[in-house]
Amino acid sequence: MIDNHQKNIATFIHLSTFSRFVIPFGNFIGPLVLWIANKDKSEFVDAHGKQIINFQISILLYALIIGMITIPFFVFNLFNGIDFLDIDAFDSIHLNVTKPSPLLYITGGLGFLALMGFILEMVFIVRASLAAKDGEYFNYPLTINFLK
Template structure:
């Protein structure tokens, strides 16, 4: 039987991921501290703690991948008005980075993907918190199980 205390702890573990808005990496540190302190109290808390931590590590990995892919596309916009980048090679070859290139649009699309992912992350965390409050298990989508 899952007690109200266990439900509250599992809910708080999920909600503690919002602590990243208060201090850096709070979305990873706070759930880890709560999970380590309470994982031996019940399997319910242990399961929800692992899910919350695995989801946050997965989100961190996905954000790093999107960031690494996006940075080179936006780097061209930093050098937008420099004449050095107006390059004339042999006859008929002209490279000018002052006009937005398709790479800029690809980078913008990746940025939009990051915003959509952030909104989905908030929805998933709230949904997991509500499931924990009701005593149900929840598996975050797109999660890599780092902690088993």
Template sequence: MTESLTKHERNLASLIHASTFSKFFIPFGNFIIPLVLWTANKKEYEFVDYNGKQALNFQISMLLYSIILGIISIPFFVGFLPNIFDFDHFGFHHLNGYNNLNLNFDSDDFRFGSWLLPIGISGLVQGALFVVNIVYTILATIRTNEGQTFQYPITIKFIK
């Protein structure tokens, strides 16, 4: 496929992949800009059509995975909320006068073990999704600019 590709096609396809980084500057820019570039050029160039679908499918999949992970972690946050308002952990129930300030921090009173591990795991998975998104977008941009076809991993094909 690389023999018949023009420089313009390769640049346009790699621009579609690279434009997904616009999410750091424009809300939902990782969907809007590649979608505009793809729809404007998909009928003219088969290579641009393929790469536009790949980039959009990957971004939609990453959004879906993040939403699912957020929904899964909601019960752990809700389970933690009653502990936020329980000021007895810090000895604040003794603050009835300004002259006898008694702050008592006892590490045995903290009940962080029940929610820290699941929230930490969900945070690590969110971080891993972020790194996967960055790394594979850079790889796709480079390989597409070289004229190679690139297929993202863990992608659900919403656009066929």
């Protein structure tokens, strides 16, 4: 039987990922501390702790992959578009915005993908917190199970 204390701990394990907005790497430190302190007390808390830690590691891995793909496109676009701003000290400043590079569209698309991933991450964390509060198990989508 899952009591309210276990539900609350599991909920706080999920919600502790929001500490990233205050503490660097708080999305790892918060759940890890709460999970390690309470994993032996309850199988329910142990399962939720493993889920959120696996999810955060998976999100970090996905963000690194998107970043490694995006950065070269951004750098190539930066060097390709150096003539974007034409400054002549004796005349005036002219902006040349006739034709953006296709690399800009690729970089923008990957940036949009990263933004959507961030929003979905927040939604999944809230859904998992609500499931833990109700005493239910929650499996994050696209999670690689590092801890089993």
